[in-house]
Amino acid sequence: MSLYEKVFENNREWVASQLAQDPTYFSQMALGQEPEFLYIGCSDSRVQPENFMGVSPGEVFVYRNVANLIPNNDISSISVTQYAVEYLHVKHIIVCGHYGCGGVRAALDNKDLGKLNIWLRNIDDVYRLHRDELNALPDENARFRRLVELNVQEQCLNIMKFSFVQHARAKGEYPRIHGWVYDIATGTVKDLEIDMSKFTDELKVYQLK
Structure with a gap:
């Protein structure tokens, strides 16, 4: 068989x-479903959120793509996030990267991968934004791991830029946005503890209706 x-x-x-x-x-x-979490993660087959989060079906709304990206021009990820916020009323949005991510590695190696380059340019932009910090690290593996973390942080900020997220948060404390990294080698999850409030001045804040 x-x-x-x-x-x-x-x-x-x-x-x-x-x-x-x-x-x-x-x-x-x-x-029907009433999930508390929107989980945005990488498509890597080794990363299964329901397992390492210990949640049951119906408790987490899952969206995955290469390198857990939320570009501001990607209608798929935007639609998922808007549906989760406005219709499912999730309390927590989790962006979860993972160490050893092939998408981040491909962007770091600066190889020509054809049409995949279009997607990976989003990670190139993360490197550009944090070039000084990354280049100051002692070795390539340290840069690789830190770029995974910084990519998660930037995707959290991309979510915060959405007008529908800002409007929802203006009405209460939810949804809360979290950045995680999963370590495949140990099975553990690291909360990056990103303080979204400190980035408020850097984001475009929409006039609330």
Whole structure:
């Protein structure tokens, strides 16, 4: 049996297992979702947020792409974020990078990767913004790890720039924006503890309606 065929066998076994524990599991799940978290992460197959966050289905709304980017011209990531904020009313938006990220590594290596260059230029811009700090680090691995962290920080700021996020936060304390880095080698999550308030003066603040 191929791995592809095995997936369907695994699915049947999983359904039977869930129903044995709770006969209403799927019927209840079908009623809707009320996630508390919007998780924006990398598409890397080794990074599975539901596992390392210890959350159940319905508790986290997940969006993933190469190097966990939220460019201001990417309609997909903007639509996901707006839906999560305005319709799901998530309390926390988490941008989670990971050490050893292939997308960040590709941008750091400055190789010509064809059309992928268009996407990776967003990380090039992060390096440009923080060039002095990164170039002052002692070795390439230190720069690599720090660029992963700084990329998360800049994506958090990109989220804060969205007018619908600003409007939601003006009405209360949510959504809160967090920057994390997952360490594949240890399975641990690092909260970068980004103080979003200190960047307020650098962001365009929209006139609230």
